[in-house]
Amino acid sequence: PVLVVDFGAQYAQLIARRVREANVYSEIVPHTITAEEIAAKNPAGIVLSGGPSSVYEPGSPDLDPGILKLGVPVFGICYGFQVMARQLGGTVAKTGLREYGATDMTVQGGGGSLLADQPSEQTVWMSHGDAVTEAPEGFEVLASSDATPVAAFASKERGLYGVQWHPEVKHSTHGQDLLENFLHDAAGIPADWNSGNVIAEQVERIREQVGSARVICGLSGGVDSAVAAAIVHKAVGDQLVCIFVDHGLLRQDERRQVEEDYVASTGVRLVTVDAVDQFMDALAGVTDPETKRKIIGREFIRSFENAAEALVLEAQGGEEPVKFLVQGTLYPDVVESGGGTGTANIKSHHNVGGLPEDLQFELVEPLRTLFKDEVRAIGRELGLPEVIVGRQPFPGPGLGIRIIGEVTHDRLELLRKADAIARAELTAAGLDDSIWQCPVVLLADVRSVGVQGDGRTYGHPIVLRPVSSEDAMTADWTRLPYDVLAKISNRITNEVDGVNRVVLDVTSKPPGTIEWE
Ligand code: XMP
Numbered sequence: 001p002v003l004v005v006d007f008g009a010q011y012a013q014l015i016a017r018r019v020r021e022a023n024v025y026s027e028i029v030p031h032t033i034t035a036e037e038i039a040a041k042n043p044a045g046i047v048l049s050g051g052p053s054s055v056y057e058p059g060s061p062d063l064d065p066g067i068l069k070l071g072v073p074v075f076g077i078c079y080g081f082q083v084m085a086r087q088l089g090g091t092v093a094k095t096g097l098r099e100y101g102a103t104d105m106t107v108q109g110g111g112g113s114l115l116a117d118q119p120s121e122q123t124v125w126m127s128h129g130d131a132v133t134e135a136p137e138g139f140e141v142l143a144s145s146d147a148t149p150v151a152a153f154a155s156k157e158r159g160l161y162g163v164q165w166h167p168e169v170k171h172s173t174h175g176q177d178l179l180e181n182f183l184h185d186a187a188g189i190p191a192d193w194n195s196g197n198v199i200a201e202q203v204e205r206i207r208e209q210v211g212s213a214r215v216i217c218g219l220s221g222g223v224d225s226a227v228a229a230a231i232v233h234k235a236v237g238d239q240l241v242c243i244f245v246d247h248g249l250l251r252q253d254e255r256r257q258v259e260e261d262y263v264a265s266t267g268v269r270l271v272t273v274d275a276v277d278q279f280m281d282a283l284a285g286v287t288d289p290e291t292k293r294k295i296i297g298r299e300f301i302r303s304f305e306n307a308a309e310a311l312v313l314e315a316q317g318g319e320e321p322v323k324f325l326v327q328g329t330l331y332p333d334v335v336e337s338g339g340g341t342g343t344a345n346i347k348s349h350h351n352v353g354g355l356p357e358d359l360q361f362e363l364v365e366p367l368r369t370l371f372k373d374e375v376r377a378i379g380r381e382l383g384l385p386e387v388i389v390g391r392q393p394f395p396g397p398g399l400g401i402r403i404i405g406e407v408t409h410d411r412l413e414l415l416r417k418a419d420a421i422a423r424a425e426l427t428a429a430g431l432d433d434s435i436w437q438c439p440v441v442l443l444a445d446v447r448s449v450g451v452q453g454d455g456r457t458y459g460h461p462i463v464l465r466p467v468s469s470e471d472a473m474t475a476d477w478t479r480l481p482y483d484v485l486a487k488i489s490n491r492i493t494n495e496v497d498g499v500n501r502v503v504l505d506v507t508s509k510p511p512g513t514i515e516w517e
Pocket of ligand 1: 393394395396397437472473509512513514515516
């Protein structure tokens, strides 16, 4: 693999993704890793990430100096570049000039292939206070800007390269080319990592792990569990049984998409638990958001456990025992929880379909090395329906936390209609790729006066919450075209009984969360 050394901030994950976009497998490691630990992983290249610190601050993150002597090609970015400069005998100084944002850069070239084929004037993304003022001895200076005399350096002989700017950020116009020059040319790593290989590798691993035992998987209707189950099914066929709990808080057509489209394309064995009444009874009279979440989580686990126990009991009838549970854990969750192996590090918030504590299953996690976009690519490769693979993130508690007020049958029906209209119009306008998700929220406890036909109405508002985001940790409200908003508003107020107003949420996150509850 290529190892991305994490110096803090969110840069490392972005770099790891860009490396994979170059068809090279990457893993994130903490900056406290030792040279021996790195050597043991036998990496083909190392990328040092940026970070929020100054190399001058006492206690600022450092790097085991042995790492630069391993003979493995290294590419330092921003803070990582400065750490390299310092360790190799160059000078990092507080120039008093800060560079932040889009910056004009003059590229002198040289350094072997690193900046070859790059235009001599280009715009790059900068974010730093300190600057490298003198390159280490024996290093060539490859680029400079007004505030940064040494903005890139290289020693081709030693295989050490670095840049002050952030090639992983899209605002750096030739950033991806630069990264690929390092990976493919400077470090000589072939571009051979792709979804086909990932599937083959996982299938092998799962077969080894599972043997002849049976496996269960909770399907939520979302992308992650759908893809995880499909890979496991490819590996062990009908040893896998999927459990799908219909809690009545799903969007329009979702149950059918899972029961028909998904099953048709994968051939998985599916057990649907019809738990709508159970959930409605449990939610009756409840308006507090956290209480709703707890109830939904509790009832979900209860339904899932019942279904799982029924399958476990079957084993007494001669079937193989159920020993494994599939989880759609993704790489960002693994990294954020310290990257430990073999343990279930799942944020309860993000995993309502999650792990029942007292059911002793071993986990199968075929997606734990992957980012979301890679999971989608694999789902497509496995032939899953686009309605599932391209699906927006949808919270485990479903529409239950998009009705502000008590959750009832009628309100769910109303919200399902409004949500389906918004989704259909966004798709028709070709906007699915430019938004992260668009929750549609019913303010069931708010009413406002309207006029429709000749009559006065006293109905509820629907809120549109379109957001753009990389990872849902932060988000901005999406500037949707007015004509698309107009169309959605028209259709919802005309077609959904009880709604006489559509409003737009123009709050970023923070301070607002993406969901309303
Ligand atoms: P918030 O509202 O916290 O949401 O900004 C961030 C992202 O997480 C989704 N979300 C959930 N997903 N179970 C989930 O699986 C949950 O309980 C849950 N709550 C929020 C939300 O849709 C957004 O993508």
